[in-house]
Amino acid sequence: MQEAMINKAKQLLADGVVDRVIGWKRGEFAYDITPAVFTSAEELDESFVYDDFTAANVSKYLVKESRKDGKVLAFLKPCDTYSFNQLVKEHRVVRENVYIVGIPGGPKLDAEKIKAKGITGILSVKNENYTLKIETVYGEESMPFYEAVLDKCASCKSKKHVIYDELMGEEGDVLDSNRFDMVEKLENMTAQERYDFWREQLSKCIRCNACRNVCPACTCEKCVFDNPDSGIENKAPADSFEENMFHIIRAFHVAGRCTDCGECSRVCPQNIPLHLLNRKFIKDINAFYGEYQAGEDAVSRAPLNEYKQNDCEANIVHERGVE
Amino acid sequence: MQRIGVFVCHCGTNIAATVDVKAVAEALGREPGVIVSQDYQYMCSESGQNLVKNAIKEHKLTGVVVCSCSPRMHENTFRNAAASAGLNPYLVEIANIREQCSWIHKDIASATEKAIILGKAAVAKVHLNAPLTAGESPVVKRALVIGGGIAGIQTALDIAEAGFDVDIVEKKPTIGGKMAQIDKTFPTLDCAACILTPKMVEASQNEHITIHSYSEVADVKGFVGNFTVTIKKKARFVDETKCTGCGLCTEKCPMKKVPNEFNMGFDNRSAIYIPFAQAVPKVATIDPNNCMMMKTGKCGVCSKVCSAGAIDYKQEDRLIEQQYGAIVVATGFEPIKLDKYDEFAYNQCPDVVTSLELERLMNAAGPNGGTLLRPSDKTHPHKIVFVQCVGSRCDDSKGKPYCSKICCMYTAKHAMLIREKYPDTEVYVFYIDVRTPGKNFDEFYRRAVEQYNVHYIKGMVGKVTPRSDGKIDVQASDLLANEQLHIDADMVVLAAAIEPDKTARPLATMLTTQMDTNDFFTEAHPKLRPVESATAGIFLSGACQGPKDIPETVAQASAAAAKAIVLLVKNSITCNPCVAHSDELMCNGCSSCEKVCPYGAITYIDKEFKMPDRTIAVRRVASVNPAVCQGCGACTVACPSGAMDLNGFSNSQIIAEVDAICK
Numbered sequence: 001m002q003e004a005m006i007n008k009a010k011q012l013l014a015d016g017v018v019d020r021v022i023g024w025k026r027g028e029f030a031y032d033i034t035p036a037v038f039t040s041a042e043e044l045d046e047s048f049v050y051d052d053f054t055a056a057n058v059s060k061y062l063v064k065e066s067r068k069d070g071k072v073l074a075f076l077k078p079c080d081t082y083s084f085n086q087l088v089k090e091h092r093v094v095r096e097n098v099y100i101v102g103i104p105g106g107p108k109l110d111a112e113k114i115k116a117k118g119i120t121g122i123l124s125v126k127n128e129n130y131t132l133k134i135e136t137v138y139g140e141e142s143m144p145f146y147e148a149v150l151d152k153c154a155s156c157k158s159k160k161h162v163i164y165d166e167l168m169g170e171e172g173d174v175l176d177s178n179r180f181d182m183v184e185k186l187e188n189m190t191a192q193e194r195y196d197f198w199r200e201q202l203s204k205c206i207r208c209n210a211c212r213n214v215c216p217a218c219t220c221e222k223c224v225f226d227n228p229d230s231g232i233e234n235k236a237p238a239d240s241f242e243e244n245m246f247h248i249i250r251a252f253h254v255a256g257r258c259t260d261c262g263e264c265s266r267v268c269p270q271n272i273p274l275h276l277l278n279r280k281f282i283k284d285i286n287a288f289y290g291e292y293q294a295g296e297d298a299v300s301r302a303p304l305n306e307y308k309q310n311d312c313e314a315n316i317v318h319e320r321g322v323e
Numbered sequence: 324m325q326r327i328g329v330f331v332c333h334c335g336t337n338i339a340a341t342v343d344v345k346a347v348a349e350a351l352g353r354e355p356g357v358i359v360s361q362d363y364q365y366m367c368s369e370s371g372q373n374l375v376k377n378a379i380k381e382h383k384l385t386g387v388v389v390c391s392c393s394p395r396m397h398e399n400t401f402r403n404a405a406a407s408a409g410l411n412p413y414l415v416e417i418a419n420i421r422e423q424c425s426w427i428h429k430d431i432a433s434a435t436e437k438a439i440i441l442g443k444a445a446v447a448k449v450h451l452n453a454p455l456t457a458g459e460s461p462v463v464k465r466a467l468v469i470g471g472g473i474a475g476i477q478t479a480l481d482i483a484e485a486g487f488d489v490d491i492v493e494k495k496p497t498i499g500g501k502m503a504q505i506d507k508t509f510p511t512l513d514c515a516a517c518i519l520t521p522k523m524v525e526a527s528q529n530e531h532i533t534i535h536s537y538s539e540v541a542d543v544k545g546f547v548g549n550f551t552v553t554i555k556k557k558a559r560f561v562d563e564t565k566c567t568g569c570g571l572c573t574e575k576c577p578m579k580k581v582p583n584e585f586n587m588g589f590d591n592r593s594a595i596y597i598p599f600a601q602a603v604p605k606v607a608t609i610d611p612n613n614c615m616m617m618k619t620g621k622c623g624v625c626s627k628v629c630s631a632g633a634i635d636y637k638q639e640d641r642l643i644e645q646q647y648g649a650i651v652v653a654t655g656f657e658p659i660k661l662d663k664y665d666e667f668a669y670n671q672c673p674d675v676v677t678s679l680e681l682e683r684l685m686n687a688a689g690p691n692g693g694t695l696l697r698p699s700d701k702t703h704p705h706k707i708v709f710v711q712c713v714g715s716r717c718d719d720s721k722g723k724p725y726c727s728k729i730c731c732m733y734t735a736k737h738a739m740l741i742r743e744k745y746p747d748t749e750v751y752v753f754y755i756d757v758r759t760p761g762k763n764f765d766e767f768y769r770r771a772v773e774q775y776n777v778h779y780i781k782g783m784v785g786k787v788t789p790r791s792d793g794k795i796d797v798q799a800s801d802l803l804a805n806e807q808l809h810i811d812a813d814m815v816v817l818a819a820a821i822e823p824d825k826t827a828r829p830l831a832t833m834l835t836t837q838m839d840t841n842d843f844f845t846e847a848h849p850k851l852r853p854v855e856s857a858t859a860g861i862f863l864s865g866a867c868q869g870p871k872d873i874p875e876t877v878a879q880a881s882a883a884a885a886k887a888i889v890l891l892v893k894n895s896i897t898c899n900p901c902v903a904h905s906d907e908l909m910c911n912g913c914s915s916c917e918k919v920c921p922y923g924a925i926t927y928i929d930k931e932f933k934m935p936d937r938t939i940a941v942r943r944v945a946s947v948n949p950a951v952c953q954g955c956g957a958c959t960v961a962c963p964s965g966a967m968d969l970n971g972f973s974n975s976q977i978i979a980e981v982d983a984i985c986k
Binding site: 066090219222 | 827832908909910911912913914915918919921936940942943961963964965966975978
């Protein structure tokens with residue numbers, strides 16, 4: 001796939017269709033694949049990477065890239081196209097300046113899950129018939145592919161590209177995913193159990209802002225957490241209230257706009273399952289206002305931005321809030 | 324440095340009985356920035372206002388907090404007082420310690436504590452208040468009346484009389500409403516049509532009145548003085564401008580088996596029809612669900628016989644848009660459905676009818692030419708039982724909790740008319756109470772009892788059972804004689820409760836007006852502003868606001884017209900300066916605010932910005948039209964970045980209030 005993508009990019013550059021390519025390159029380790037911009041065939045040959053660790057969603061980078069002169073080529077996985085479409089809807093990207101090539105998505109791998117098996121010093125990882133052959137500084141290890149799949153890929157919602165100019169490979173379908181299972185489990189807890197669960201998770205937060213920085217829904221010109229006038233800026237997780245409120249405020253800010261791309265949990269260095277907060281919102285929106293998938297299209301009105309006469313009444317909070 | 328004055332009102336004993344006003348004044352006097360804090364018996368009185376004015380001048384106040392009643396009552400009073408003392412009126416804040424404190428609490432200690440907290444919140448807010456200046460916006464000199472019954476017609480006639488253009492939107496093919504279906508009117512027993520139809524004709528001939536019949540309000544935008552209304556003119560498949568109302572098409576139409584709504588389904592009409600002889604506009608309408616041409620494409624008789632060439636099977640619904648300064652709601656009422664009242668056998672027995680059905684049965688233009696016959700076998704009924712309060716004053720889920728108000732009088736009317744015309748008929752009326760307040764109303768009822776010997780029996784009917792011999796067994800209790808009765812009646816007439824028209828609720832949403840739990844429109848004040856809604860520029864006429872008889876409806880219709888005229892004579896109205904504005908440096912251009920704005924006040928512009936890195940970027944940013952914005956604040960909460968803010972109710976002011984309360 002990587003070869004085909006490099007060739008596609010080179011060709012589009014050569015034909016003058018695009019001026020830049022946004023893709024990925026290797027980071028410090030074999031498994032930290034990072035978004036990067038390429039402007040020439042040489043650069044592509046040298047460092048363009050697309051492998052099982054290439055999970056990063058490049059849609060958010062297009063907020064800035066698409067406003068520059070010229071056209072940028074973006075390789076988007078199915079989940080990334082939802083994020084991109086949502087950004088089109090919010091007028092955050094300039095659609096005309098992006099040439100989208102849809103590529104098949106995951107499942108992608110989670111290095112943390114490999115490390116959890118006690119495999120460290122990873123040099124390279126190869127997928128041989130869904131068995132991972134892992135070369136480490138201590139010798140070769142192996143483990144089943146599916147035991148190392150990212151959580152976000154394990155509950156994949158769609159293999160379909162919702163926006164593209166060109167497709168590589170076969171188009172997939174919207175999937176029946178089990179993504180709300182854990183949310184249901186949380187809903188069935190007592191309030192105290194649920195509080196304890198979230199306290200335990202959120203107390204791990206080191207307030208590194210990675211979740212916000214990676215989130216394709218968090219593209220404000222000036223984030224409220226960076227705005228001295230907002231009254232909530234630059235707060236450190238000095239007490240439990242601050243720890244809780246940062247993530248809850250963020251979940252509210254992206255409610256109805258979050259496409260459930262799962263990047264927040266993927267990048268969290270403390271492994272907090274942040275996506276569960278967003279999924280709770282998505283599940284409730286589906287229940288209250290009818291099925292809605294943010295980013296599915298670029299024109300429809302989001303339920304939280306629209307009033308319909310059959311919308312649920314505010315007292316639903318009381319009805320559902322009781323234990 | 325802020326110099327804030329606090330003024331705590333006793334409101335006689337309204338506040339002072341439950342709140343220690345002296346303690347409130349003392350506590351708030353210690354708040355930062357407060358340099359004077361006083362209490363007074365009636366702050367809204369001349370001398371109370373002078374207290375405020377003098378303090379502003381003497382202490383050079385930069386902000387005023389009045390702890391008193393709801394801002395709905397006296398905010399303007401104190402704003403004006405401040406303005407006359409040279410302080411910007413928007414530097415005045417009201418802490419509501421009456422409706423939201425003294426009236427709802429009993430314990431003095433806790434009510435006082437709460438009053439102090441509410442006062443602190445207002446002080447915290449006023450610290451952040453900025454002086455605002457109100458602009459003006461023009462008034463469109465045209466009114467819309469929604470509903471063409473007697474209420475709507477009267478309102479339209481009065482507004483037109485004052486020289487303003489007025490449009491009536493009526494969902495049915497003709498104006499006239501319920502009154503057109505009524506036979507005689509109490510307490511004078513004059514013919515309803517004889518007094519209504521001249522008004523209908525007057526409305527149609529008035530040069531200031533445009534009637535949109537067979538039309539509905541599809542959308543309402545804008546605000547007082549400047550409403551933009553989309554009216555859906557439903558396709559009637561007849562060109563209104565060509566049709567002469569000759570009625571030839573209705574005679575020739577081969578499809579004659581459609582139940583006639585006007586006669587409550589007691590007879591049939593043709594698929595192309597004119598509802599009744601005096602219909603206005605007198606124009607035919609094709610009912611597409613029953614027309615053979617529309618259903619099968621075969622027929623076309625009406626278009627062949629129409630010499631005016633008015634038939635147009637291809638006509639489509641049409642949307643027209645019009646500006647209005649004022650809107651009057653006159654959507655009227657409907658009798659409730661009696662599906663849930665099996666005990667009265669309404670669905671089983673054709674001779675059990677509602678009072679409105681009886682009106683048609685007795686009407687000269689009705690199915691029997693004015694002779695009262697049983698619907699089942701067309702024989703004269705000799706014993707008729709009237710049941711009052713069917714669904715009215717009900718405490719169960721089947722009916723309505725309120726009194727429908729008109730039933731006692733129309734039942735007395737029916738009883739009297741029947742006894743007058745058919746003296747051999749015995750008439751029984753079962754009632755809970757007979758309610759006859761109104762000029763000449765009790766006299767009217769007494770005539771029914773004393774002069775016409777109608778049997779009024781206090782008690783409710785328990786069960787109505789149709790018998791195989793055609794009689795109807797009415798089982799009832801006589802509460803005064805304390806005995807059970809069985810009456811073998813020929814007909815039973817049910818005084819069904821009335822409820823607001825079903826179209827009213829979606830309309831209320833469009834108009835952003837309030838309704839009560841029964842879907843009656845809520846007036847701005849139950850005593851002092853009975854014909855205005857709480858939404859500026861929207862007025863209420865007739866039974867849409869509550870059950871009413873004809874004289875009351877007409878009186879209220881004229882009152883609503885007067886209120887609308889008061890608005891229309893003005894060239895401009897003062898705008899609310901508490902409008903939204905966007906911080907362009909923070910705006911993402913995401914359109915969230917535009918989508919939630921109910922007034923269409925937000926547009927987007929591409930604007931050049933000097934970025935921190937000295938480049939110039941063109942960004943899409945929101946722009947608020949302050950003349951259209953009504954300050955509802957929906958955009959401020961929808962904005963993800965916090966770029967939208969509301970003058971007078973800024974995010975920081977609201978947070979300051981919350982902080983003051985939670986401290």
